[in-house]
Amino acid sequence: MKLRQNPRLGERLYETKLTNGLTIKLYPKSGYHKTYAILTTNYGSIDKTFIPAGETDYVTVPDGIAHFLEHKLFEKKDYDAFEKFGRYGASSNAFTSFTRTSYLFSTTSHLKENLDILLDFVQEPYFTAATVEKEKGIIGQEIQMYNDEPDWRLFYTVIGNLYPNHPVRTDIAGTVDSIAQITPEALYQAHATFYQPSNMNLFIVGQIEDPDKVIDWVQANQGQKTFAQPTEIVRSLPEEADDGHDIIPYRSLEMPITRGKSMVGIKGLTDYGTGQVALETKIKMNLLLEVLFGDSSTQVQHLYDVGTLDDSFGYEFAIQRSFNCVTLGGDAENAQELSDAIIDVLEHATTSPDFSEDNLALVKKAAIGEYLQAFNSLEAIANQYSDEFFTEVSPFDVLGLIEQVTLADLKQMATDYFKIEAMTVCHILPEEANHA
Template sequence: MKLRQNPRLGETLYEETLENGLTVKLYPKSGYHKTYAILTTDYGAIDTTFVPAGQTDYVTVPDGIAHFLEHKLFEKADYDAFEKFGQFGASSNAFTSFTRTSYLFSTTSHLKENLDILLDFVQEPYFTTATVDKEKGIIGQEIQMYNDEPDWRLFYTVIGNLYPQHPVRTDIAGTIESIAQITPEELYQAHQTFYQPSNMNLFIVGQIDDPEEVLSWVSANQDAKDFVAPSDINRSLPEEEADGSDIIPYRSLEMPVTRSKSMVGIKGLTDFGTGQEALEMKIKMNLLLELLFGDSSTQVQKLYEQGILDDSFGYEYAIQRSFNFITLGGDTDDAQGLSDALINILEHYQESPDFSEANLALVKRAAIGEYLQAFNSLEAIANQYSDAFFDEVSPFDVLGLIEQVTLADLAQVAAEFFKIEIMTVCHILSEVAQ
């Protein structure tokens, strides 16, 4: 096995790629009684147009199929995976993002048995027309619930403004209309294409007394199965205007809210991939946003004092395969005033009293502290890994990258992103007030 060591943490990450292409990474944590395992495939909600395994032509499947597939894999002809995990003392879950799907469990015992359950239920699909039709009703109710949620509508309206063509504009769960079209055949097709071992990785963290033994358990499980030969995965995405000229600058919605909601979105025009370049950009952007909009920001504090924003205010930088964007906003009595104030801070970042070497040193110190603290949480390590470290980077790389960031780096990032022509605004206004 390949070893990655972090002397500052005194810990080691073990890595191995099996003959069938499955990447296995083991992260022993001394002093822990629990073990957390997460199996991730590089397949998510945006992957709706692709060439199926063994074919040559592109197909387009209904929105929401990756999320639907995640739900259905737990149910088999003769057992339910949730119940089987419970029999061996494990709790399990799964989630689908725009670009990945992950299945996980945590346990304090029976690690081998639970690893077999995880690998088996994910890699051995079972779908029938009856079970698929039943799931449509369940997921349809979930979709309707989110459609009635103002924050959810605010977020997806902003993303739709930024990406009028890209499938990231669509709810990960799809729409009631799109999931109604899903068939068992399409689920099998997607599974065969994207759930091949070479497109997946298994990350195990926690009580691992003997990494070689745990790897042998996984290898034995995989050796007992027949997989089709690995093949390249070809995906296709709609063309977006390279300069962002197709961005919708403003939309508003009326909903039954007691206070208005305001959000600003910014579209990243550069695709940073999923490796170290993307990780570096994520670190720089998070530091930049913390400088300008974090708890210590004097300009944000003024907006609190003026009553323009409250503790619902937040910001996020999302960077995944084929897209990256910033969102920031919250509840307010003055939707226009809040979005105008946020855009003003963004456009005049260099004049901000918060944009300084001294403040950057403080923000970096806090980020390093949060990073080190996160290594006390098995769930945080594994979830961070599945989200951001799919390629040849590891959680160990983060500390050094934070330390290297300079104010000049952040100025360069701000100059690239903080442009009015790649921004959008969405307001949700109270129906009562209209």
């Protein structure tokens, strides 16, 4: 078992890989009564075209199947996993992203029993035509609900503008039409391909008195099961233009809202991978956005003062396997005015009055404070470690990477990333706006 330590943080991380390929990471935290475990597979909504395990030809499955599979794994022939966790005092949940699916529980007791439940229900699928049909109605209602949510529509319209060919443009849950095509056979096929132990990792943080004993528990559980030989997972994605020429520059929608909504999206034209380079890019971009649009930004304060934007304004940098992008926006009385103001800040980023050594120092100090505070939250630690960046590097490395960022780094990031040909705009307007 490999031990990683960070003397500055006083933290330890144990890591091992079982013979079946399952990676296990243990993070003991003294003084905590709760333990949090998360089992993650490197499989998400964008993985819709692949070569199934044991086959030689590509298949393309319906949108939303990864999310559908996440829902269905909890229900077994003779038990419900949620109820079983409850009997041992644990609360459980799961979530699907564009590139990952995670299953988790938190508990103050019966760690061994709850680990067995987690591993068993995720690794032992059970689907029938009847239960799959029932789930289609449940998830269909969820999809309809989100389709009526303006912020959801705004985000996915922007992503669709930036990625007109990539499956990231489609809601993680799929569409009502796509999930209608899901069958038990397709679910079993996806599970056999992507839920191989070698494509998964188990992270446990909290009250761990004896790491070796916990490893033994997991090893015993896995030893009772028969797994197919690990196979290479082969995925396929449509080609995206690397110069941005396929980006849809503008779209607007009308919805029954009282105020307009505006969002600017920027497509990353460089693939940064999922290792240390990607992590460094994420840190630099987050610092750059905070310098330009954060609480210390005089330009943003001016936009607040004149009413161009309000407290709904926000921004995010998403970087995952095969795509990365920035989104910025919020509510606005004048949607066009807000998007124009955002683009103006982006185009003149390196000459902004906020682009200074003093402001960067303040932003880095705040980022380091947030980073250190996250080590007091078991959930935050576990969610960090389920992130795909940390297959190659450790969150222990983040502190040093933040400290090393310079203003020159941010200038280069702004120059490389904030290109007008890589941008798109979406407005959602009140239904009566164009009929007045």
